[in-house]
Amino acid sequence: MNQADMKEAIRMIAADRGLSIDSLLQVLVEALATAYKKRPGAAEEVIVGLNPDSMEMTFTAYDIDADGNWCNERDDTPSRDELGRIAASTFRAVLSQRIREVEYQGKYDQFRNKEGEIVAGRIRLMPDRNSERKYLIIDMSGGEGIMPLSEQVPNELRGSTDGTFKVFIVEVRQTERGPQVVVSRSHPGLVFKLFQMEVPEIVSGQVSIMAIAREPGQRCKIAVASNDQRIDPIGACVGGRGDRVKRVVTELRGEKIDIVTYSDDKRSMIINAMSPAKVTEVNISDDGTQADVIVPDFQLSLAIGRAGINAKLAAQLCGLRLDVKSESEAAGITVENAAAPVVDSI
Known part of the structure; x- marks a missing residue:
């Protein structure tokens, strides 16, 4: 392989793989040094010089x-014929491996910078019904991601590979097979980023999302605050005619969203978080970790929610353990079918 052939090969590989010529030349230098050390009688260390214009090499x-x-510096550049053989074998073996490493590193760097962001994706591979593999393979611009079972919303994407959707990049890992991008549809960060896309006031800092509690696929509660007294934080997130929140709900495949006003006062925060139920009284424990929440008898089922989900999300949003009771139960009056659960914040 002569210098002209090598230069053209570098140019074609760079164009085909989407890599810079400089990065490939560096790979070539490292690969030639590796190949040199395999020669009989080779020195212990070598520095390879490469002229990118002429492709002339020095060892x-x-x-x-x-x-x-390091001592006894000397020129040990192989003859032109031997250099051609070294270069050819390098391209066939070491270079191809190092190119993959450069590609892997490029992919890792690309997605590492996107941790905590959302990107568009679509399902490329779903597991067979009886497969031990429970994760989904997601096609994304610039690569692919995996969505473990723990990051999926139950039954949300199963049975359909049509259309694109947003995923939240949870983590980028380095593995022996290259970078592994872990994405999620169940992470609260997905909700945050979707509202950030829809609500300019969040981007500008006029409105802040203070807390998110989510039961993926069913319901989500978010607490918002305004940093500008002229702006209603709930109105900003809902949008005119509800357009902003509707777009988020559509992306989440119909997941219900409650938007409440954040408060530093625990009692006020609990009252807001229990929405849409109306709260009569809140009694917070001395250590501030638990609260009895009293609601009208006719609102008890609404306060608890189906399968306890409203009370559960309210507890998560406030970071307290909530004991939801009806007024009658709080007064010591027995009410049939009014069992109220104690709900932890976790």
Whole structure:
């Protein structure tokens, strides 16, 4: 392989793989150094010089003394014929491996910078019904991600590979097979980012999302605050005719969203978080970790919610353990079918 052939090969590989020529030249230098050390009688260390215009190469060899210092510098550039053989074998073996490493690193760097962001994706591969693999393979711009079972919304995407949807990038891992991008549809960060896309006031800092509690696929509660007294934080998130929140609900495949006003006062926060139920009284424990929440008898089922979900999300949003009771139960009056659960914040 002569210099002209090598230069053209570098250019074609760079164009085909979407890599920079400089990065490939660096790979070539490292690969040539590796190939040189496999020669009989090769020096212990070598520095390969490469002229990117002429593709002329020099090999400066060094020995290593007892103290670990490089010494006895000398030119050990192979003959043109031998250099051609080294270059050819390098391209066939070491170079292809190093190119993959550069590609993997490029993909890792690309997605590492997107951790905590959302991207569009679509299902490329779903597991067979009886497969031990429970994760989904998601096609994304610039690569693919995996969605573990723990990051999926139950039954949301199963049975359909049509259309695109947003996913939240949870983590980018380095593995032996290259970067692994973990994405999610159940992470609260997905809700935050979707509202950030729809509500300019969040981007500008005029409105802040203070807390999110979510039962993926069913219901979500978010607490919002205004940093500008002229702006209603709930109105900003809902949008004119509800357009903003409707677009978020559509992306979440119909998941219900309650938007409430955040308060630093625990009692007020609990009252807001229990929406749409009306709260009569809140009694917070001395240590501030638990609260008895009293609601009208006719509102008890609404306060608890189906399968306890409203009380559960309210507890998560406030970070307290909530004991929801009807007025009659709080007064010591027995009411049939009014069992009220104690709900932890976790």
